[in-house]
Amino acid sequence: MNDILPEIAGTWRYLESEVQDIVSSYGYNEIRLPILEYTELFKRSIGEVTDIVEKEMYTFLDRNDESLTLRPEATASVVRAGLTNGLLHNQKQKLWTAGPMFRYEKPQKGRYRQFHQFDVEALGYEGPDVDAELIIMSARMWKRLGIDKIRLEINSLGVAESRASYREALVEYFTGVKNQLDEDSIRRLAQNPLRILDSKNPDMQDIVAAAPVMLDYLDEESAAHFAGLRSLLDAAGIDYEINPRLVRGLDYYSRTVFEWITDALGSQGAVCSGGRYDGLVEKLGGRSTPAVGWAMGIERFVALFEACGGKAPPSPPDVYIAALGDGTVARGFALAEELRDRVSGIRVDTNLGGGSFKAQMKRADKSGAAYALILGEQELSEGRIGCKPLRTSEEQESIALENLATVLHDKLSG
Ligand code: ATP
Numbered sequence: 300m301n302d303i304l305p306e307i308a309g310t311w312r313y314l315e316s317e318v319q320d321i322v323s324s325y326g327y328n329e330i331r332l333p334i335l336e337y338t339e340l341f342k343r344s345i346g347e348v349t350d351i352v353e354k355e356m357y358t359f360l361d362r363n364d365e366s367l368t369l370r371p372e373a374t375a376s377v378v379r380a381g382l383t384n385g386l387l388h389n390q391k392q393k394l395w396t397a398g399p400m401f402r403y404e405k406p407q408k409g410r411y412r413q414f415h416q417f418d419v420e421a422l423g424y425e426g427p428d429v430d431a432e433l434i435i436m437s438a439r440m441w442k443r444l445g446i447d448k449i450r451l452e453i454n455s456l457g458v459a460e461s462r463a464s465y466r467e468a469l470v471e472y473f474t475g476v477k478n479q480l481d482e483d484s485i486r487r488l489a490q491n492p493l494r495i496l497d498s499k500n501p502d503m504q505d506i507v508a509a510a511p512v513m514l515d516y517l518d519e520e521s522a523a524h525f526a527g528l529r530s531l532l533d534a535a536g537i538d539y540e541i542n543p544r545l546v547r548g549l550d551y552y553s554r555t556v557f558e559w560i561t562d563a564l565g566s567q568g569a570v571c572s573g574g575r576y577d578g579l580v581e582k583l584g585g586r587s588t589p590a591v592g593w594a595m596g597i598e599r600f601v602a603l604f605e606a607c608g609g610k611a612p613p614s615p616p617d618v619y620i621a622a623l624g625d626g627t628v629a630r631g632f633a634l635a636e637e638l639r640d641r642v643s644g645i646r647v648d649t650n651l652g653g654g655s656f657k658a659q660m661k662r663a664d665k666s667g668a669a670y671a672l673i674l675g676e677q678e679l680s681e682g683r684i685g686c687k688p689l690r691t692s693e694e695q696e697s698i699a700l701e702n703l704a705t706v707l708h709d710k711l712s713g
């Protein structure tokens with residue numbers, strides 16, 4: 300679990316606000332959710348026989364002996380909130396949410412125990428148009444932020460019925476190579492053979508690579524859905540690769556699954572992952588409701604943005620007010636307030652803790668401000684203030700206090 304330090308928090312805030320801007324431009328509305336839910340919610344939605352539920356959840360009993368879990372992901376909570384608040388009753392919803400998620404994983408670069416996701420969910424839409432829109436929306440983020448080291452993989456997992464015949468084929472195949480399976484996979488063979496496909500064990504990769512693929516078992520409607528998605532992506536000029544091995548690590552997915560992957564961050568390459576979960580709302584007690592969404596890992600997003608040469612625009616103060624001598628500190632404060640009132644968006648840093656002229660000018664320079672405003676006893680008695688440009692070689696000038704706001708407004712907007 301990491302502290303997000305000031306030197307990087309500005310980049311986080313910049314990226315979060317860009318992404319919020321983009322998803323609202325597609326009509327998605329924010330929903331804020333608790334970070335705790337009943338453990339049962341995650342067991343039922345993500346699936347008992349998954350890495351997350353078997354090994355990764357932070358689960359504890361509260362004072363009333365109820366089993367609670369720190370959320371490992373957001374989709375289950377969004378659906379739960381939709382149901383408990385009646386948001387899914389004869390309505391469609393396009394929602395986004397963001398915040399910390401918790402998984403007890405082996406910490407390493409790009410994989411943390413508290414990490415953050417930005418999450419979008421469209422509930423009540425059958426697609427494939429909405430599947431395409433969600434992908435087009437994520438492509439816009441990469442483009443807007445200059446992220447190019449990223450590629451898209453898509454697949455279809457069909458529906459429960461077609462997956463049943465695929466499941467049989469998998470059981471037959473994996474039973475034939477049972478002596479080469481690891482312990483987890485042998486257990487999963489009986490319980491949830493699909494999960495063997497997302498085994499992270501390198502020794503299992505060859506066996507997994509030779510397994511039957513879901514695309515050969517797709518039902519007609521799922522095949523048409525997948526073709527529909529592909530033609531919309533083609534029309535939008537979005538490149539993708541069909542990866543028939545992409546299954547995703549959660550049980551609730553059906554039909555479309557996709558992942559934006561980068562090679563720029565080492566082995567933790569999944570930056571933004573999503574898919575359709577048409578059965579989940581019903582499974583959690585609602586009426587059958589089609590739904591689809593994606594989640595982006597913010598830590599990986601920030602790292603990829605930087606790996607592609609991205610930098611958040613700096614936000615230094617515009618002016619630094621230095622105050623020297625009797626009465627100048629109080630006057631400096633009043634002036635700073637006046638500037639904040641009158642010059643829209645201005646950032647004013649006020650010298651704190653006194654100090655010599657030299658010390659204050661050093662701090663002014665270090666703050667990154669464009670101008671130092673120098674208020675001394677002499678200036679004060681004349682109703683004027685010194686204005687020294689710190690980033691250019693222009694001369695210091697003296698400005699009448701009553702004109703200061705107007706002059707600064709012009710300087711800063713020019
Ligand atoms: P991975 O295959 O890397 O384990 P995942 O399939 O478990 O990812 P999801 O559950 O789909 O990931 O979560 C969506 C996104 O959240 C991922 O694409 C990734 O960017 C991010 N993510 C998942 N787990 C972590 C983690 N432990 N630390 C940081 N980011 C994570």
Ligand code: MG
Nearest residue numbers: 350402404548
């Ligand atoms: Mg994982």
